[in-house]
Amino acid sequence: MTRRLPPLDPASTPTLAFERRLWAQGLRYVAGLDEAGRGAWAGPVAAGCVILPPVDEVAAYLSGLRDSKQLTPAQRERWAERIRRIALAWGVGMASAEEIDRMGILAATRLAMQRALEAATLPAEHLLIDALALPDVPLPQHALIHGDRRALSIAAAAVLAKTARDALMREYDIRYPGYGFAHHKGYGVPAHREALRRLGPCSLHRRSFAPIAQALAGSLDK
Incomplete structure (x- = not known):
């Protein structure tokens, strides 16, 4: 079941409010998902998946994390390392330009998210997704408008997706000068x-x- 929740103030910073609500229901593996590269003209669309530990200390450890587009490349790299250290599980998935052309960017973005979810080493119990729903994934989920500005797990997933895709595009720069x-x-x-x-x-x-x-x-x- 997917619910689309109304947006909060876009200037707000991500918190654990949504995660805490689900942890209080007994869920432990709450996965945040977000994409990077959806609007690019070239290269894959990437997605990140992050399952944070269900403890309040996470908020302090990730204090200052925000929408990846508001961070410099160096800041994103530092945050990516920090996120990987604290996450219970994380994964990155990609969908190629060929797949984007074949199925469309929306379906390819969902495919990248499913791959990121599958790459995580723990099975998610609930999904928090930035703006999208994954109808082919039989898990309860929330599609959050401006999710990377509202939920820490989504903001963390966005950073992993962005840094992984940027690294790949730097490799492609050598292959396609x-x-x-x-x-x-x-x-x-x-x-x-x-x-x-x-x-x-x-x-x-x-x-x-x-x-x-x-x-x-x-x-x-x-």
């Missing part, structure tokens, strides 16, 4: 658009996305 993947991570910045005009799309590009289809047709920005 000229596109600048190490810098923009596949997002549609002007430098990426210019590289597409010069080089055309590579196998990492999502051909179902309009800018890539335009580049293939030779009509990008025309």
Whole structure:
């Protein structure tokens, strides 16, 4: 069963309020899930899964963690290490550009989340997910709008997804030189658009996305 809860103040910082509510019901393995790279033009979409220990000390240990987009790359790397140390279990999953083109970005994002869930070493009992539901996963779940700003386990999952995907895009920058993947991570910045005009799309590009289809047709920005 999935419920979509109303958003809180987007400026709020993540807490353990949702996790504590579930821990009080006797649940111990509450998994937070979030994605990274959903809007990029190239590369996979990534997802993270984090199960935090059901103790109040987690709040102090992760004090200062917030929406991964509000953190610098160096801060995210430090937080990722800290999250992996404290988590009862964690996992990262990916869905490739080819899978995104074949099934659509929403279905591919859900697939990456399912893979992250499967990669965790403990079986989740309840899911807290940033904005999405996983209809193919037979577990109780909450889809939380602005979840990475509201629930610490979701914020932690977002950091793991983002750092894992960024590391992969830096590797791809070596294999596919000229596109600048190490810098923009596949997002549609002007430098990426210019590289597409010069080089055309590579196998990492999502051909179902309009800018890539335009580049293939030779009509990008025309």
